Amino acid sequence: MRDHRELGRELDLFDTDSLIGAGLPYWLPDGAVVRHALEEYVRTAERRAGYQHVYSPVLGKRELYELSGHWAHYRDDMFPAMDVGGEQFVLRPSLCPHHAVIYRSRPRSYRQLPLRMAELGGMYRAELSGVLGGLTRVRAIQLNDAHVFCTPEQLADEVRAALAMIRRAYDALGISPARYRLSLPGPGGKYVAAPELWRRSTALLTEVLEHAGLPYEAAEGEAAFYGPKIDVQVTDAAGRESTLSTVQVDFHQPERFDLRYIGADGAKHRPVMIHRSVIGSVERAVAQLIEEHGGAFPAWLAPTQLVLLPVTEAESPYAESLARDGRARGLRVEVAEPGRGSLGARIRQARLVPYQGVLGAREAADAQVSARLRDGRRLPPLPAAEALARIQALVDAHSTRLWDDDRAGPTATDREE
Ligand SMILES: [Zn+2]
DSSP: OHHHHHHHHHHHHOOOOTTTTTTTTOHHOOOHHHHHHHHHHHHHHHTTTTTTEEESSSSHHHHHHHHSSHHHHSSSSOOOOOOEEEEEEEOOOHHHHHHHHHHHHHBBBBBGEEEEEEEEEEOOOOOOOOOOTTTBBBBBEEEEEEEEEGGGGHHHOOOOOOOOHHHHHHHHOOOOEEEEEEEEEOSSSTOOOOOHHHHHHHHHHHHHHTTTTTOOOETTTOSBBTEEEEEEEEOOOTTTEEEEEEEEESSSSHHHTTOOOOTTTTEOOOEEEEESSSSSSSHHHHHHHHHHHOOOOGGGGSOOSEEEEESGGGHHHHHHHHHHHHHTOOOOOEEEOOOOHHHHHHHHHHHTTTEEEOOOEEEEHHTOOOOOESSOOOOOOHHHHHHHHHHHHHHEEEEEEETTOOOOSGGGGGGGO
16 A cells, blocks of 8 residues: 555645645545545435435534534634634534534424435544644545434434445445444543433444444544444554544434424424444545555546547547547546557556557447456457446446456445445
8 A cells, every 4th residue: 555645646636735734635636536426426325325415504603512512522623713793603623513403493203204414514623734644634624424313213223224335335435444443432521421321322333233243343532522433444554543434323412402303292302313424534535545546446436437549640530539429428538649659658657547448440440449457457349339338337336346247237336225
């Protein structure tokens, strides 16, 4: 594995500028393509799993975070408040308070539960400049977040479903979790004091992990201030471990925000809140992807999916027309013209592109493509339309396989139950 900061610059994915500030990376076009594909994947997976998407502002009044408890328990990690017209605003350290407010903005019935609210939204952390770097220690974070509001009876199923969604995403991303961690409170005053609620949530998360047959380790002092969580840990190129995905059970925020739903009995009840992130922050997820794959992303994430290589100028018009066909199918296709160097040099330049289509006189005459795969395999010449259709099918299925050799139906990564 290589450090994502080095690869990110080499591959023109992202960069930083001291004038913008440390910990505030910007995304270059190829990095933006990867990020966009990732965000699309997450939004689609969430929609299929019954989530509704919302948008909420990246700041809020100080009172909002006093109510949520962030101001008391988390202030050291927050940017200082800004005074505007006699009111104080803070850049949000999490999306939860906004989502709790959106939940309580309308009357809710048990028929609407579980209510799954998702957002890919910005949040901010006042990290000290000494620890900032690349995409893993940043001050502006784009979080894949969601909150499930449900009844206590629905809780275990929702936690299970969230874990299953995380595992499917890891299959598609080609990321292997280092371990599952059950994060519990430690000594000290940063946790909300409610021993009975902590005990109940911890028992539930333990049961779900046991039931799923997932090996896990308990870690004290790693819980959120309002509740215990399951963390999915990954390892970076330097061997450092960090949390990518989380599922947290929270009885506390619904109390603070006085959240209610009308039950089948016509009376008011308190929902439980699950905080869940499938890929964590977009920044950390892309850093992990860069390191796990050394820049050779699964085809559905690759900035360029297919590069077409006309052997001579004579095949350039054919390459251009094929590129148009590919783009019309939604594929990201580039043409590497003969003027850019010898065929061998152009192939080496495109070594991270999953599909390379070599177009000689015979291919142009027969409307065929002789494709080379990134892993070195060469395919027999195929009719151009078939080659494009098969690449498109693998991309649409978010497959980590480069080719459908056996055509044996859906692969392990195509599961979308
Ligand atoms: Zn949350």
